[in-house]
Amino acid sequence: MKLARVGAALAAAAIVVSACGGSGGSKTITIGISLPLSGSDLASAGPARDGALLALKDFTLAGYTIKTLILDHAVNGIHDPQQGSKDMTTLVSDATVVGVVGPFNSSIAKVQIPISNEAGLLQCSPANTNPDLTKGDAGKQLRAKAPDKINYIRVATTDDIQGPAVAQYGINKLSLKNVAIIDDTETYGKGIADAFAAEWTKLGGTVVGREGAPKGTTDYTAILTKFAAAKPDAVFYGGVTSTGGGLVRKQMDQAGLGAAAYLGGDGIQDGNGATDGAFINIAGAAAANSFSSVAAIHDIPGAADFAAKYKAEYKVDPGSYSASGYACAQIIIAAVKAAAAKGDVTREAVRAAGTNTATKFDTILGSVSFDAVGDSSQKIISMYKVDMTAAGGKGDWIFDFQVDYK
Numbered sequence: 001m002k003l004a005r006v007g008a009a010l011a012a013a014a015i016v017v018s019a020c021g022g023s024g025g026s027k028t029i030t031i032g033i034s035l036p037l038s039g040s041d042l043a044s045a046g047p048a049r050d051g052a053l054l055a056l057k058d059f060t061l062a063g064y065t066i067k068t069l070i071l072d073h074a075v076n077g078i079h080d081p082q083q084g085s086k087d088m089t090t091l092v093s094d095a096t097v098v099g100v101v102g103p104f105n106s107s108i109a110k111v112q113i114p115i116s117n118e119a120g121l122l123q124c125s126p127a128n129t130n131p132d133l134t135k136g137d138a139g140k141q142l143r144a145k146a147p148d149k150i151n152y153i154r155v156a157t158t159d160d161i162q163g164p165a166v167a168q169y170g171i172n173k174l175s176l177k178n179v180a181i182i183d184d185t186e187t188y189g190k191g192i193a194d195a196f197a198a199e200w201t202k203l204g205g206t207v208v209g210r211e212g213a214p215k216g217t218t219d220y221t222a223i224l225t226k227f228a229a230a231k232p233d234a235v236f237y238g239g240v241t242s243t244g245g246g247l248v249r250k251q252m253d254q255a256g257l258g259a260a261a262y263l264g265g266d267g268i269q270d271g272n273g274a275t276d277g278a279f280i281n282i283a284g285a286a287a288a289n290s291f292s293s294v295a296a297i298h299d300i301p302g303a304a305d306f307a308a309k310y311k312a313e314y315k316v317d318p319g320s321y322s323a324s325g326y327a328c329a330q331i332i333i334a335a336v337k338a339a340a341a342k343g344d345v346t347r348e349a350v351r352a353a354g355t356n357t358a359t360k361f362d363t364i365l366g367s368v369s370f371d372a373v374g375d376s377s378q379k380i381i382s383m384y385k386v387d388m389t390a391a392g393g394k395g396d397w398i399f400d401f402q403v404d405y406k
Contacts, residue, residue, distance in 0.1 A: 034102035039077015040242035040277035044270035047319025055329035084108035092119035099332035106130035106188040118145035126324035163195025180227035184239030193238030215243035224255035240267030246282025273394030298382035
């Protein structure tokens with residue numbers, strides 16, 4: 001669903017009792033949530049957390065006490081792989097943890113999957129899109145400890161679909177021809193930029209320049225000035241808001257590229273202009289003429305009912321990944337119930353139930369199943385554009401259309 005603003009802030013790195021079932025002597029099972037929940041990353045990941053908590057709020061199971069453990073792996077406001085690794089170690093070390101919602105960023109998944117795979121812990125990401133997390137030799141290497149026991153699944157589709165979709169949008173819908181590309185050198189950013197560039201040239205467009213600028217970069221004017229000499233009619237950013245997406249857009253005007261279109265993937269699709277740390281908030285008026293994708297369905301079944309339920313809980317509208325976070329929690333809940341129906345809720349029983357390729361999960365996103373490596377059956381990309389008159393003049397992302405690549 002479209003992101004209006006960040007959901008209510010909830011305490012991170014704390015155990016929260018979601019619901020209880022049974023009486024004295026009941027067993028405790030814990031659902032982990034591993035996301036970047038501070039700084040600029042909160043604008044995008046916060047709604048996924050809130051969606052997951054909403055799904056878990058009323059979950060009860062006779063004989064069990066249900067808890068959640070929320071861990072924040074943002075350091076200095078940006079997702080941090082080292083902290084992500086520590087957080088997954090914390091989760092697998094807790095014998096009561098049987099499932100995890102997260103992570104949000106592919107670079108974090110890259111360090112978490114080997115740990116959760118060895119432990120046989122079910123992990124559902126609402127947002128990871130890098131293909132190498134699951135597919136081919138790269139995916140096999142991440143799950144080397146237990147290659148035949150898939151534990152990681154994701155409800156977002158992958159960048160080998162998302163990157164080309166943004167290129168098709170730019171050339172076929174926006175009639176753009178020449179593009180310059182910046183990526184943040186991270187797993188997600190470089191991967192989606194590679195996929196975008198390949199499709200752009202395949203469709204007859206020209207890539208007039210490309211540079212990598214790692215997270216922590218604050219001045220992009222030299223890169224952008226170099227690009228300006230080639231007169232691109234668009235700039236594509238591979239990365240997320242917290243690694244530079246908003247700053248690049250803001251600084252394009254200084255380099256003489258203010259009139260160029262700005263394209264990105266779901267990494268820049270976060271809050272409206274009133275949301276601290278969001279792309280539009282950082283870019284300000286320069287956010288106009290910006291376009292992005294979300295690697296998930298926009299037209300979810302029962303959208304109005306979900307929006308009403310979410311707003312009643314958090315007093316704000318759902319975000320782009322609120323429904324995806326909710327769906328991941330629904331899938332873990334279904335796996336827990338399936339394990340309980342067969343006798344006992346063990347970590348292994350939950351993993352097996354959650355990754356069963358024959359199972360179709362009924363979620364807020366619609367029917368979802370997973371293939372032999374844990375990728376979603378849904379192959380939908382939704383496209384958005386910035387409208388600076390929306391959100392009371394603060395600017396917001398407005399849904400354009402979605403394409404089912406299945």
